[in-house]
Amino acid sequence: MNISELLHDAVDGIEPADRLQDIRERTANPQRAAARPWFYAAGATVLATAAAVTAFAVLGDDSATDPGPAHDGHGQETFLVPAYFVGDTPRGERLYREFDEAEGHDALDAALDRIQQPPSDPDYTTPWPEGSFGDVTVRDDGIHVDLLEGDLTDELAVQQVVYTLQGAAGEPLPVWFWREGQRGSSPVSALPQNDVLSLMSISDPAEGNAYEGSMIARGRANAYEATVVWEVRRPDGETVREGYTTATGTGDKLYGWETEVDLSGLAPGEYLFVAVNPDPSGGAEQSLLFTDTRTITVR
Known part of the structure; x- marks a missing residue:
């Protein structure tokens, strides 16, 4: 095979x-x-x-x-x-x-x-x-x-x-x-x-990927209202890019999501890409959010 x-x-x-x-x-x-x-x-x-x-x-x-x-x-x-x-x-x-x-x-x-x-x-x-x-x-x-x-x-x-x-x-x-x-x-x-997988998962980028200008991020999620929130953070934790995208559905499994991330204007170096389920409580339950991260390099 x-x-x-x-x-x-x-x-x-x-x-x-x-x-x-x-x-x-x-x-x-x-x-x-x-x-x-x-x-x-x-x-x-x-x-x-x-x-x-x-x-x-x-x-x-x-x-x-x-x-x-x-x-x-x-x-x-x-x-x-x-x-x-x-x-x-x-x-x-x-x-x-x-x-x-x-x-x-x-x-x-x-x-x-x-x-x-x-x-x-x-x-x-x-x-x-x-x-x-x-x-x-x-x-x-x-x-x-x-x-x-x-x-x-x-x-x-x-x-x-x-x-x-x-x-x-x-x-x-x-x-x-x-x-x-x-x-x-x-x-x-x-x-x-929904019982054994993280409800937020990044498939792309892979850990350590390097990019110029922009990147396509993909993954799977079972998120509140199918919404996937993402951020690009500096090593000190400062958020320098942020946005959201929508997964293809909600239900009893994980659904695919995809978004283009603009990296133009960022200084070359290492950053953290973060994908997270939104918080329907308005910030009261941040510790309960499913999150996945990847370290990337901007050239």
């Missing part, structure tokens, strides 16, 4: 979808070389399966001949993948998404490897150290991944794996976890987005 097959239109009804050529054009732009805007990711809960696997059951007669997940042996390639990481929100820890280039046997392998490495955004973390997973494959009944280290008692950590692999696959397939040749008793599906 190559990246063109993975980036198909199966999730057009789930989220706005950028086309692969558009992504390549953005990442080829020297002013946006680090940008990885891509909205292919699964999030709909369409499978009535267990939300977490905490025990591995011995299978029937077939288990003796089933080696579990395995790659087909071809070499490493570089893939553009979605990677979910853990970050703080007003409602406790939730998942945020980055788009990164990673190496692997295929897009699933690359995405799984990515979440075993430190995230690009220092505000995020990952509970999965390198060596946590082995092989990962897609079968008729879902995605199968070999768990080498750690356990599945941390529901958010499990959802991090599920959302990442479903995003790489381009469809909400259930995820089966294996350990030492034994498959878990039931697969895991993605929990509702």
Whole structure:
């Protein structure tokens, strides 16, 4: 399965979808070389399966001949993948998404490897150290991944794996976890987005991007009246640009938003781009707002 097959239109009804050529054009732009805007990711809960696997059951007669997940042996390639990481929100820890280039046997392998490495955004973390997973494959009944280290008692950590692999696959397939040749008793599906994802998320710019003149910011949100407020701040916290845009909807998931940010006239240097849900209380509940940030450089 190559990246063109993975980036198909199966999730057009789930989220706005950028086309692969558009992504390549953005990442080829020297002013946006680090940008990885891509909205292919699964999030709909369409499978009535267990939300977490905490025990591995011995299978029937077939288990003796089933080696579990395995790659087909071809070499490493570089893939553009979605990677979910853990970050703080007003409602406790939730998942945020980055788009990164990673190496692997295929897009699933690359995405799984990515979440075993430190995230690009220092505000995020990952509970999965390198060596946590082995092989990962897609079968008729879902995605199968070999768990080498750690356990599945941390529901958010499990959802991090599920959302990442479903995003790489381009469809909400259930995820089966294996350990030492034994498959878990039931697969895991993605929990509702509003329950596990930050309600404000920046997809583009990527952390550390550099721009001249202007930039396009994109992300996903479930915001009050679909309104996304944004600011550009100096390192000392002073706001030098501000505005708002509108997400494509409100409801039981996150919706895409996009805006052009004028950076003309700003002195070259480092700035913080901030996207935040508006406060319907008129300022009384600022500490409860969902926020995401990216450090950018103005040339």
